[in-house]
Amino acid sequence: MPLxxxxxxxxxKHDGKVEFTFDGKAxxxxxxxxIAAALHSNGVKxxxxxxxxxxxxxxxxxxxxxxxxxxxxxxxxxxxxxxTPLRRGMAVLTQRGRGSVSIAEGEARR
Amino acid sequence: xxxxxxxxxxxxVGGGAAGLCAAAEAAVAGARVLVLESDLHLGGQLVKxxxxxxxxxxxxAGTRGFxxxxxxxxxxxxxxxxxxTVTNANVMGYYPEDGVVTxxxxxxxxxxxxxxxxxxxxxxxxxxxxxxxxxxxGVYGAGAVQTLMNVYGVSPGDRVLMVGAGNIGLIVSYxxxxxxxxxxxxxxxxxNIGGYWVHAAKIRRLGVPILLRxxxxxxxxxxxxxxxxxxSLANGETFKIDCDIICxxxxxxxxxxxxxxxxxxxxxxxxLCGYVPIRNARQRTxxxxxxxxxxxxxxxxxxxxxVEGRIAGLDAxxxxxxxxxxxRFGVYEERLxxxxxxxxxxxxxxxxxxxxxxxxxxxxxxDGFQ
Ligand SMILES: Cc1cc2nc3c(=O)[nH]c(=O)nc-3n(C[C@H](O)[C@H](O)[C@H](O)COP(=O)(O)OP(=O)(O)OC[C@H]3O[C@@H](n4cnc5c(N)ncnc54)[C@H](O)[C@@H]3O)c2cc1C
Ligand code: FES
Numbered sequence: 128m129p130l131x132x133x134x135x136x137x138x139x140k141h142d143g144k145v146e147f148t149f150d151g152k153a154x155x156x157x158x159x160x161x162i163a164a165a166l167h168s169n170g171v172k173x174x175x176x177x178x179x180x181x182x183x184x185x186x187x188x189x190x191x192x193x194x195x196x197x198x199x200x201x202x203x204x205x206x207x208x209x210x211t212p213l214r215r216g217m218a219v220l221t222q223r224g225r226g227s228v229s230i231a232e233g234e235a236r237r
Numbered sequence: 238x239x240x241x242x243x244x245x246x247x248x249x250v251g252g253g254a255a256g257l258c259a260a261a262e263a264a265v266a267g268a269r270v271l272v273l274e275s276d277l278h279l280g281g282q283l284v285k286x287x288x289x290x291x292x293x294x295x296x297x298a299g300t301r302g303f304x305x306x307x308x309x310x311x312x313x314x315x316x317x318x319x320x321x322t323v324t325n326a327n328v329m330g331y332y333p334e335d336g337v338v339t340x341x342x343x344x345x346x347x348x349x350x351x352x353x354x355x356x357x358x359x360x361x362x363x364x365x366x367x368x369x370x371x372x373x374x375g376v377y378g379a380g381a382v383q384t385l386m387n388v389y390g391v392s393p394g395d396r397v398l399m400v401g402a403g404n405i406g407l408i409v410s411y412x413x414x415x416x417x418x419x420x421x422x423x424x425x426x427x428x429n430i431g432g433y434w435v436h437a438a439k440i441r442r443l444g445v446p447i448l449l450r451x452x453x454x455x456x457x458x459x460x461x462x463x464x465x466x467x468x469s470l471a472n473g474e475t476f477k478i479d480c481d482i483i484c485x486x487x488x489x490x491x492x493x494x495x496x497x498x499x500x501x502x503x504x505x506x507x508x509l510c511g512y513v514p515i516r517n518a519r520q521r522t523x524x525x526x527x528x529x530x531x532x533x534x535x536x537x538x539x540x541x542x543x544v545e546g547r548i549a550g551l552d553a554x555x556x557x558x559x560x561x562x563x564x565r566f567g568v569y570e571e572r573l574x575x576x577x578x579x580x581x582x583x584x585x586x587x588x589x590x591x592x593x594x595x596x597x598x599x600x601x602x603x604d605g606f607q
Binding site (some may be wrong): 131136141159160174183188 | 276301303325345363372374375377378385386390391392417
């Protein structure tokens with residue numbers, strides 16, 4: 128979906144362009160906007176697949192409350208992409224199932 | 238790893254209209270305030286609104302929502318040495334044994350706060366209705382659509398079907414058109430429009446049909462929304478509407494999880510749209526350390542949320558021994574009374590009568606807990 132360029136009341140800055148990848152594909156977004164907003168403006172609406180029924184999920188609440196938008200970001204699963212700011216070079220993956228982090232990995236991140 | 242416990246005199250949970258006013262008021266009285274907001278910016282619902290607000294002049298009625306937020310932030314800036322704000326900070330838990338509050342910043346930073354007093358101003362969350370395929374990507378809450386288009390300037394889609402003709406459904410439909418998005422129709426199950434006529438009239442003038450006594454039967458599409466089946470409740474007829482977004486504006490419920498955890502006595506009050514805490518005239522709940530303000534105390538409007546915030550902030554500061562001007566309470570209670578007079582507020586008055594300690598009716602008397 129496109130960015131809103133003209134608006135009678137609001138003035139969008141849309142600056143600070145950065146590159147990131149979605150399932151390996153290069154994309155562009157704006158530093159600090161939620162990852163989900165950046166994906167949406169690149170036309171991506173499906174963020175994960177549910178564990179049991181394998182249903183596609185997009186976002187729903189956009190305020191970090193519903194878990195619909197979980198994705199794997201830089202190797203970390205279950206990231207709420209609707210409230211996580213986009214940074215240069217992020218690797219964003221569609222999340223399939225529940226996602227896992229090994230205990231060793233979890234310790235290493237501390 | 239045991240993170241350090243931070244101290245705070247007054248913790249405000251939620252940086253929307255109510256929380257920011259509570260913070261400003263408490264800080265002016267001299268208290269040190271910490272505001273935690275889970276979103277990436279302050280302002281709550283206000284920053285997502287482009288229309289001029291109704292409500293009271295003292296609370297900036299006639300000003301566009303996002304500009305009202307700016308005005309409160311300016312007020313806070315005048316006592317910024319007293320107020321610390323943290324965004325992207327989600328309050329997750331309250332432990333009544335020792336009054337410790339747990340907080341996540343982003344996805345991997347964690348800390349604890351032990352505040353002397355808390356003002357809960359967590360606002361509301363959206364309701365969902367059941368229909369086949371309501372989980373398809375493209376079925377979005379009205380708040381999500383607003384966040385995308387009005388905060389981040391991303392168009393949510395090409396053609397939207399709006400479900401619900403209350404104020405939110407009407408206003409968000411208008412905002413979609415401002416953003417250049419087509420609105421296919423607005424569905425409303427009731428026989429009349431729930432929102433204000435001025436908003437409905439504006440939308441009808443732009444040629445968008447408001448279909449009364451109609452509901453959504455199913456969303457269509459394999460992996461994303463490609464349309465919807467709509468059903469008339471008058472004659473059972475069904476038909477298809479082409480759309481790539483289905484926007485749900487079917488009501489809000491107070492966000493009350495932390496109030497439950499804090500052991501506040503809660504009551505289900507349909508007029509206030511869900512479970513809300515019992516409180517006194519000063520917004521203090523049955524947990525002596527916890528106040529509540531805004532939509533978390535019952536779904537109402539920004540003006541009353543702001544006044545409730547001010548009362549809560551002032552009373553919380555007073556309870557810590559800060560000297561305050563008692564007459565402020567009278568002024569704020571008069572404002573609430575004015576906001577809650579009239580026909581449209583009769584529901585709110587009925588609801589408040591049911592959650593007020595000592596039979597207190599919002600803004601009608603001035604005595605607090607006995
Ligand atoms: C489309 C629309 C149009 C409206 N138009 C008007 C109007 O014209 N006039 C009017 O008076 N009112 C209007 N309102 C209503 C008004 O916006 C709300 O009543 C008001 O903003 C409520 O303020 P609040 O501070 O209680 O809640 P919010 O503004 O919702 O703020 C709550 C904040 O708390 C945060 N939060 C929640 N949980 C946590 C947590 N666990 N940790 C940290 N932070 C948390 C949220 O992220 C949010 O920022 C409108 C609302 C909508 C949706
Ligand atoms: S969309 Fe609800 S948590 Fe992100």
